Amino acid sequence: MKHLSRGAFALAAVLALSACGSGSPSGDADGEPAEDDTAQADGELTEVEVGVIPIVDVASIYLGQQEGIFEEHGIDLTLTLAQGGAAIVPAVQSGDFDFGFSNVTSLLVAEDSGLPLQMVAPGPQTTGDSENDFSAVMVKSDSGIESVEDLEGKRVAVNTLNNIFDSMISEGVLEAGGDPGNVDFVEVGFPDMLAQLEADNVDAISAVDPFAALADADGYDRIFAPFADVVEELGVGTYFTSQQLVEEDPELVESFSTAMQESQAYAEENPDAVREVLQEYTEIDEATLAEIAIPTFPEEINLDSLEAVAEISERHGLIGEVPEIDDVVWEGAR
Template structure:
């Protein structure tokens, strides 16, 4: 039985890590030794905080200031304005931007789907028993025309329900449980830690895992920057990629490290963090894997023409 998890709170502003020593700075020659990195206060971003706590950024002569953001879509204007240098984003937001002609680059893979990390949920006493029952119903997602609606639409198609046969409503994850309990919608698309929390209070149950079949193991989140920033700061980017890459490998191979760091920035209870389902922490930028997202977006009309994701990737140079 899963335990209750307190509501997810915004991560508090974290103290800046000291810059690297004079020797590091002189040999590194970073164009921008202090950078601001946007991150959502959810499990996806674990590697960023692992890298800070382990001193990986400091080893590169780099100071990283994490800035809490509330979604990949809102991060785009912040990196374009220079308020952020690099940001946590989801692939759908990034590929939508690229499809509009935005000069966006993916500089690191961050998080992938795993079983029961992104579920459709309904109230425990709901008459809805199968995905097919959602025809004509209302579904809550955190952001319209994004990863949630894409995953749900794919799941609906597998059950014989067309996209136009449901209505999507935007609602923040923390508010979805109460909205369902109040009858404001029929189902909600949730991720962890909200899946675990809402099965206890206010009392929801899983209807379907939206990351199965065509969406099994779907790439979810990435690190992005503007093409201009990448061109102007190649050494800084390489330093970030080396540090985050070390942390990502640690996260991929040792869940206890992830469990220890998540409460420091997400406020998920330490005792409860081990109960949530986690996705995967990819350790390379695999074009074939990421192309699946763009192809699915094309299938469901998110993109008007094919997108070759290889043109967006900036892989680590060592």
């Protein structure tokens, strides 16, 4: 349909970025380090690769890289794009990535499965505004789906299965008096969701910005805010690493965590910079950038929120039991 042309173009561009990964925004057009990146050449920086997702959630780490925060803490940072936290987890565990970004549910599922991972720095937190959060469950305007309880018996796209969307949507359906077991979650990458919804391959999509803003512009309806409507001050994601790295190089973990905290603070204080840096790892137009909802970027992991997410994850069978916070959150981040 004609109204999808602009959004589809932008999504295709993001998908291409997802396939090839991302280098430093401070580098030149050929991916080579900028002229002032002399520390790496002198061997003073530790090379660190972090797996991230092409969504607004990770804007703070891109800003930290762009503003030289990681260099100040001795880190030569490479950011590599992936489909979702559930895909990043095994890459961190295997050592392909030193650190990664993931939604907290995927990390709880990984911990419950016996993977020794540690959350080491905060990520985004919901705005708490149901009408203008950076995530939404979205449907066609003529779908007949008007609220979260209408998702029973429907196919709902999530970027990866057993993640924060599964759990928050399931809890929303339960709170509305429905049976979340009757929701059919389908794994679809963020860049592909709008096309799948338009083709009626799914009935609803779990969108985050910039994709939610693109869907808004193309006339789709928001029927539920999974991050804002379920857990107060929901901490959506965190940066994490393997227990092995924590034990083998605690100084690097400390440096990364501190740099992330400073990057979070910078993002919180500079929302316009958040919008601008999105152009480094997505391809969206200026009009859409202006409509994006900016997350809150706290400097600490929200432990109360994490506990609530763990309880919800247990209730819906994503994990066997609620873990001790000390088992999943690095001591320096508690």
